[in-house]
Amino acid sequence: MPTDETQRLRAAADLAEIQQLPVRYAQAIDSRDLEALSKLWTPDVWMGKAFGAGPEAVIRYFEPILRKFYRSIHMIVGHKIDLIDESNARGQVYCRAEHESGADWVVQAIIYADEYRRVDGRWLFVKRKHHHWYSSPIDQTPTPPSFENWAALGGPLPDLPHVWPSWKPYWDNAPEARAATSGAPDAPSGEPARRALRTADKLEIHEMAALYGIAIDDRDWLTLGRVFTDDVLFVIEPFRGNPEVRIQGLDALRNYMDKAIHPLAHHVTNVFVDGGPDDATMRSKVIGALPKGMAGTADYRDKLRLTPNGWR
Numbered sequence: 312m313p314t315d316e317t318q319r320l321r322a323a324a325d326l327a328e329i330q331q332l333p334v335r336y337a338q339a340i341d342s343r344d345l346e347a348l349s350k351l352w353t354p355d356v357w358m359g360k361a362f363g364a365g366p367e368a369v370i371r372y373f374e375p376i377l378r379k380f381y382r383s384i385h386m387i388v389g390h391k392i393d394l395i396d397e398s399n400a401r402g403q404v405y406c407r408a409e410h411e412s413g414a415d416w417v418v419q420a421i422i423y424a425d426e427y428r429r430v431d432g433r434w435l436f437v438k439r440k441h442h443h444w445y446s447s448p449i450d451q452t453p454t455p456p457s458f459e460n461w462a463a464l465g466g467p468l469p470d471l472p473h474v475w476p477s478w479k480p481y482w483d484n485a486p487e488a489r490a491a492t493s494g495a496p497d498a499p500s501g502e503p504a505r506r507a508l509r510t511a512d513k514l515e516i517h518e519m520a521a522l523y524g525i526a527i528d529d530r531d532w533l534t535l536g537r538v539f540t541d542d543v544l545f546v547i548e549p550f551r552g553n554p555e556v557r558i559q560g561l562d563a564l565r566n567y568m569d570k571a572i573h574p575l576a577h578h579v580t581n582v583f584v585d586g587g588p589d590d591a592t593m594r595s596k597v598i599g600a601l602p603k604g605m606a607g608t609a610d611y612r613d614k615l616r617l618t619p620n621g622w623r
Contacts, residue, residue: 322394328434329392329427333404336436337385343377345370352436353428380410380417398429409449410461414511417461420444422471444471450510512591516584516615516622520595524577532565539564540616540623574599574607584615591615591622 332351339348349366358368377383389405402425410417421444426437445453446461446469458469472478482489519538526534539545545564547556558564578598586592593613600606615622 321397325394325400325429325434326392329400329402330390332427332434332436333387333390333402333406333423333425336439337387337406340373340377340385341383345373345377348373353430356437380412382411384409400427400434401425402427412461415448415461415509416450417446418449419446419461420471441467442471442474443469445469448509512617512622513584516591516593517582519622520579520582520593524579524597527568527573527577530569530573532568535565535568536561537621538623540618543623576600586615589617591617 336348336351339345339351349369352366352369354366355364356366356369357364358372362368362372385406385408387404387406390402391404392400392402394400402423404423404425406419406421406423408419408421410419422442424440424442427434428437429435445458447453447458448461522534523538526532526538539561541561542559543561543564545558545567549555556567558567576599578600580596580598582593582595584591584593591614593611593615595611595613597609597611598606599609
């Protein structure tokens with residue numbers, strides 16, 4: 312640490328200026344201000360063989376990345392800085408980033424490993440290396456084995472916390488505690504994570520279950536096209552001595568429903584949905600109101616598929 316008052320003041324000013332860099336970076340990213348972003352790097356910054364060096368290379372590098380999501384919010388939540396000498400420093404920046412990616416709002420938990428250099432009196436980025444724990448839609452738990460639930464990004468897999476050299480030795484000395492606190496693999500793997508259903512998917516499926524009951528009660532057989540796929544297999548299991556009935560195809564199902572005897576009203580209840588992202592299962596019960604105040608119940612076990620027109 313600096314020993315005299317002048318050095319301490321200079322170090323404090325350096326730390327304050329360096330702390331502004333990640334904030335300016337975050338605002339430039341979130342406002343899509345590529346010109347401002349390019350000015351945060353040293354004039355000779357190297358962005359890789361495909362992009363070259365300098366401010367224009369920064370723009371060429373970031374422009375296609377920033378088109379993979381619409382709104383974004385990069386929140387800087389911590390910054391560790393080590394001053395090496397009067398013109399060089401290193402840092403680690405904690406960041407929580409949110410991204411609007413299609414129908415998802417995706418969260419990343421990030422650490423940036425930075426190198427800084429003072430050029431013409433200004434502190435600038437020399438290098439930023441992105442590490443993260445996970446990417447996951449905001450309404451989902453990060454999912455093993457890869458903890459990478461953002462296929463649209465196409466970036467590297469998470470490498471935190473295993474990139475830290477202290478991590479593995481610590482847990483190697485406490486295997487029972489490790490087993491008790493996490494059932495996930497020891498390190499993220501390249502196997503794709505199976506994305507869970509989004510809340511919006513579950514709401515759509517619940518509405519579809521209700522629509523089924525409404526269509527039956529209204530004898531509106533065309534609406535069944537908003538509930539079932541064209542290749543639907545509808546199975547009625549044996550009951551009261553009646554044999555199993557298997558109806559294949561939407562047209563056949565409409566014809567069957569038109570001729571069948573139905574309760575006066577269908578009350579769909581106890582809907583449980585699981586699975587995702589493109590197929591799911593649903594269990595539900597239907598209470599059917601019958602003449603003379605009587606009622607009957609049925610148990611539905613459904614397999615669902617996400618189609619271009621929604622869930623069916």
